[in-house]
Amino acid sequence: MTAHTIHHRLIKQALTIRTVEEKFLSLFSEGKLNGTVHTCVGQEFSALAFAGQLKKKDFVFSNHRCHGHYIAFTGDVKGLLAELLGKASGTCGGIGSSQHLCNNNFFSNGIQGGIVPVSAGYALGNKIRKNGAIGLVYIGDGTLGEGALYEAMNIISKWEIPLLIVCENNFYAQSTPQNINLAGDIRARAEAFGIKTFKGHTSAPEQLMDDARTAIDYVRSETKPAFFLVETFRLNPHSKGDDDRPAEEIQSYREKDYLSIFSKEQAEYYGNYMDSISKEVNEMVDHILQENELPIEAYYEPTEQTNSNSWLPAKPVNKRQVELLNHFFKENIVTNERLLFLGEDILSPYGGAFKVTKELSFLAPEKVFSTPISESAITGISNGLALNGFKPVAEIMFGDFITLAFDQIVNHASKFHHMFNKKATCPVVIRTPMGGRRGYGPTHSQTLDKFLIGIDNVKTVALNTFFDPAIVYTTILKEEHPVIVIENKTDYGKKILHQPAANYVYEMNEDAYPVVQARPAVSVPDITIVAYGGMADLVNGLLTNIFLETDLKAELIIPCLISALPVDIIVQSVARTGQLLVIEEGSAYGGIGAELIAQVVERTEQKIKARRIAAHPVPIPSVKSLEHTVLPDKERILDEIKLHFT
Numbered sequence: 001m002t003a004h005t006i007h008h009r010l011i012k013q014a015l016t017i018r019t020v021e022e023k024f025l026s027l028f029s030e031g032k033l034n035g036t037v038h039t040c041v042g043q044e045f046s047a048l049a050f051a052g053q054l055k056k057k058d059f060v061f062s063n064h065r066c067h068g069h070y071i072a073f074t075g076d077v078k079g080l081l082a083e084l085l086g087k088a089s090g091t092c093g094g095i096g097s098s099q100h101l102c103n104n105n106f107f108s109n110g111i112q113g114g115i116v117p118v119s120a121g122y123a124l125g126n127k128i129r130k131n132g133a134i135g136l137v138y139i140g141d142g143t144l145g146e147g148a149l150y151e152a153m154n155i156i157s158k159w160e161i162p163l164l165i166v167c168e169n170n171f172y173a174q175s176t177p178q179n180i181n182l183a184g185d186i187r188a189r190a191e192a193f194g195i196k197t198f199k200g201h202t203s204a205p206e207q208l209m210d211d212a213r214t215a216i217d218y219v220r221s222e223t224k225p226a227f228f229l230v231e232t233f234r235l236n237p238h239s240k241g242d243d244d245r246p247a248e249e250i251q252s253y254r255e256k257d258y259l260s261i262f263s264k265e266q267a268e269y270y271g272n273y274m275d276s277i278s279k280e281v282n283e284m285v286d287h288i289l290q291e292n293e294l295p296i297e298a299y300y301e302p303t304e305q306t307n308s309n310s311w312l313p314a315k316p317v318n319k320r321q322v323e324l325l326n327h328f329f330k331e332n333i334v335t336n337e338r339l340l341f342l343g344e345d346i347l348s349p350y351g352g353a354f355k356v357t358k359e360l361s362f363l364a365p366e367k368v369f370s371t372p373i374s375e376s377a378i379t380g381i382s383n384g385l386a387l388n389g390f391k392p393v394a395e396i397m398f399g400d401f402i403t404l405a406f407d408q409i410v411n412h413a414s415k416f417h418h419m420f421n422k423k424a425t426c427p428v429v430i431r432t433p434m435g436g437r438r439g440y441g442p443t444h445s446q447t448l449d450k451f452l453i454g455i456d457n458v459k460t461v462a463l464n465t466f467f468d469p470a471i472v473y474t475t476i477l478k479e480e481h482p483v484i485v486i487e488n489k490t491d492y493g494k495k496i497l498h499q500p501a502a503n504y505v506y507e508m509n510e511d512a513y514p515v516v517q518a519r520p521a522v523s524v525p526d527i528t529i530v531a532y533g534g535m536a537d538l539v540n541g542l543l544t545n546i547f548l549e550t551d552l553k554a555e556l557i558i559p560c561l562i563s564a565l566p567v568d569i570i571v572q573s574v575a576r577t578g579q580l581l582v583i584e585e586g587s588a589y590g591g592i593g594a595e596l597i598a599q600v601v602e603r604t605e606q607k608i609k610a611r612r613i614a615a616h617p618v619p620i621p622s623v624k625s626l627e628h629t630v631l632p633d634k635e636r637i638l639d640e641i642k643l644h645f646t
Contacts, residue, residue: 010205012273013052014044014259017068019277020077023285024067024084024098025236032289034086037098040068042235042257043168045205047072049212050136050166050228059105059126061119061137065168065234066101066108069138074104078284085285088294093421095299102420107387111411113139113146116165117377118412120156121384121392123163127223128340128366128390134162134219141169141178144186148407150193151377156225157193159369164219165190165227170234190227202232203256233257299418307511307566314506314516317468317496324496325356325487328470329393333364336477340385342369342378343395353397354433354492375404379430383413386428391477399434399486400446413482414457429476431485435534435585436631438489442619445627447586449486449533453563453595458482459513460563462533465494466516466540467508472560475512486562488534488585501543513561515569518543525555527645528573530596531583532559535632539583542634549638550646562592567599574600579645580610583632588614611644613637 021039028037040047047068051060054073062069070080076091083090084097091103099110107122109115116137123135143149144167156163167186171178187197198215200208208230215226233253236243243250254260263270317324333339341360343352347370351358361368371378375396382394396402402409409430416426436445452460461476461483463469469487476483500506503521508514518540519525531539536558546554555573559566574580580600582593593612600610616630 008269010048010209011259011262011269012277013048013072015273016077016277017044017047017071018259019274019281020071020080021067021236023081023281027085027285033084035097037084038065039236040065040234042253043170043202043232044068045202045208045258046166046168046230046232049200049205049208049230050164050216053209053213053216054136055133056105057131057133059122059133059135060107061115061122061135062101062106062108063112063115063138063140063143064099064108064110065140066099066138070101070103070106070108073106076103077281078288079103081281081284082288082291085288086293087288087291088298089288089291092419092423093294093299095294095421096419100419102423107420107424109412111407112143113148114376114380114407114412116143116149117152117155117380117408118384118387120152120161120163120377121381121386122388123156123161123384124159124381125385125388125390127162132220134164134216136164136166138166138168141167141171141182141186143167144182144189148376148380150189151372151374152380153190153193153195154372155374155377155381157195160224162219162223163225164215165225167227167229169229169231187227187229196224196226198226198228200228200230202230203258205258294421299421305564305567307515307569308509309569310510311507311517312510314466314497314508316498316500320493320495321463321465321469322355322492325469325473326358328473329357329360330363332477333360333367336391338389338391339477340367340369340390340392341395342371342382342392344371344373344378344397346370346395352395354489356431356487356492357395375401376408379405379408379428380412382428382430383408383416383426386413386426387416387424391427391429393429393431396430396432398440398444399432399448400443402430402432402448402452405430409458409482409484410455414455417457417481425480426482427480428482429485430482431487433487433489433492435488435490436620436627437534439622439624439627441622445620447584447615449562449584450586450591452484453592458484458563459561460484460486461513461560462486462562463488463491464516464533464536464558464560465491466497466506466536466558467514468496472513486533490534491537494537499537499541501540504543509569511561511566515560515566516558517569517573518556518558520553520555523553525573525577526552527554527579527581527641528557528570528577529554529581529583530557530559530570532562532592533585535583535585538632538634539637542637545634545638546641550641552641552645565592565596565599567596567603570596571600571603574604574608575606578606578608580608581613581641581645582611583613583637585615585631587617588612589617609645611640613640
């Protein structure tokens with residue numbers, strides 16, 4: 001084998017990548033890098049063959065081993081060096097460091113598998129725009145163990161999404177040899193979905209370049225996905241110095257390494273290149289080391305939650321909540337260019353399990369996507385669409401299933417904005433029905449809001465039947481960050497403010513996510529009750545009974561934005577009553593009530609009596625009598641008030 005058949009420009013690019021990577025390892029050993037570093041030494045030509053041959057309008061998603069891909073696509077060596085050195089001039093201000101980069105249509109995340117549906121969504125956005133751009137996502141052979149990959153491959157094949165999946169097979173998943181945890185043939189996995197496959201090796205970069213170009217041209221011209229298996233070998237450890245591979249195995253691949261061969265066969269060129277590249281990289285590093293790190297106020301500045309004290313009458317609407325939701329979405333899917341809908345069974349005539357999306361696909365068939373049963377992919381593709389400037393609304397058919405989308409919510413949607421130093425936003429909307437009292441049983445009746453409210457940079461909204469949901473969704477469609485909307489299943493069929501209590505005044509404040517209060521028309525209240533979502537309607541129906549059976553006049557406060565509770569409004573109410581009862585449909589431990597009571601206590605020096613009523617900590621049973629016993633019901637609420645507040 002000789003090393004003169006590939007253009008020296010590519011050799012120099014490959015040597016630049018390798019020099020930067022080896023410099024990172026050196027800096028790490030000197031204690032100048034914080035965290036970790038995953039190098040691609042030995043895999044450089046995979047980066048150049050694919051990312052290096054894309055157009056500027058195309059995009060790349062990568063993983064933890066992304067430095068070579070980044071340099072090949074962006075050419076930004078200085079920004080990468082500064083990023084890993086933790087400096088403000090880094091491509092993401094030093095926040096993302098080795099695994100989390102964003103620049104000029106380049107994105108990386110250290111979560112294996114999850115980037116594939118995100119990249120699919122981004123590519124789908126380009127297909128919708130018909131701009132001729134394609135996408136590339138790099139995965140490793142270890143990623144083949146992730147279910148999100150297969151969910152995504154199924155969809156990109158069915159929808160003919162122009163995405164090239166490049167699998168860099170270095171025969172190890174971190175430290176585990178491939179023969180231990182990978183079954184079957186790699187290319188056959190993609191072929192099973194009807195995806196065209198290719199194969200190459202970094203030890204033959206000239207052929208790899210040609211085959212990569214063929215694959216890229218195929219994806220672009222056919223507007224279809226493809227899968228490219230690149231056999232390669234990393235010559236350095238998985239990260240830093242953690243390498244348990246046999247030394248003889250590493251040496252055998254080092255002898256096949258194209259750059260190693262070049263260093264021997266073209267020693268003069270190699271020496272000149274390395275002198276020049278090393279000098280340039282070292283000078284960059286010396287300069288960058290003198291720079292400042294990002295100050296905390298540039299990364300995070302706390303904001304104080306405030307609520308409007310301007311109140312307007314809450315008015316009944318003689319339409320069911322589901323009708324109002326459907327009407328709003330029908331209007332906006334036609335007028336809002338960014339708006340898209342994704343979910344299972346949402347096409348008409350079925351129109352979704354609860355008919356919220358009924359007839360949307362008749363009005364805008366190109367904007368409504370019926371998905372397989374793939375909650376992770378639904379959410380991930382929606383994330384990618386959101387990154388690409390769309391406003392996707394992802395429906396998770398039952399709230400219980402949102403657990404399957406947690407990776408996409410927690411490790412992707414919520415983090416993109418901050419980990420990329422505000423260079424990206426992800427305005428995805430995830431709607432899902434929750435709650436019991438429908439007899440659906442343990443896996444279709446859970447209320448999981450307490451697991452959602454603490455996700456940073458994600459707003460969680462609980463609809464109720466005290467105002468037109470269009471008010472909230474108008475706000476949501478303007479948001480540039482993720483929003484999760486919980487719609488209680490029992491509320492869909494109810495009209496707005498359908499059962500006002502006698503001698504009570506119903507008011508709604510002017511917050512973007514309104515707070516509703518029901519207060520005694522004349523008397524001063526004796527107890528503050530907070531309920532939200534489906535529980536708000538149940539409690540509202542008890543206000544008269546509470547007075548008749550306990551002689552207590554309750555002030556009911558109904559929040560909508562439960563990830564930022566209206567604590568100041570509740571504190572004002574508790575200042576009048578001295579008593580606080582929080583009622584929630586989820587279980588109590590670590591729940592909304594716990595959070596709310598803690599915040600109220602922190603903000604007042606007043607001695608108050610506070611209690612929580614919640615579901616018992618067991619799965620929701622199907623049998624009607626047990627279901628109503630496990631969930632907070634009228635009898636239990638009245639009994640608790642009698643026992644603790646009278």
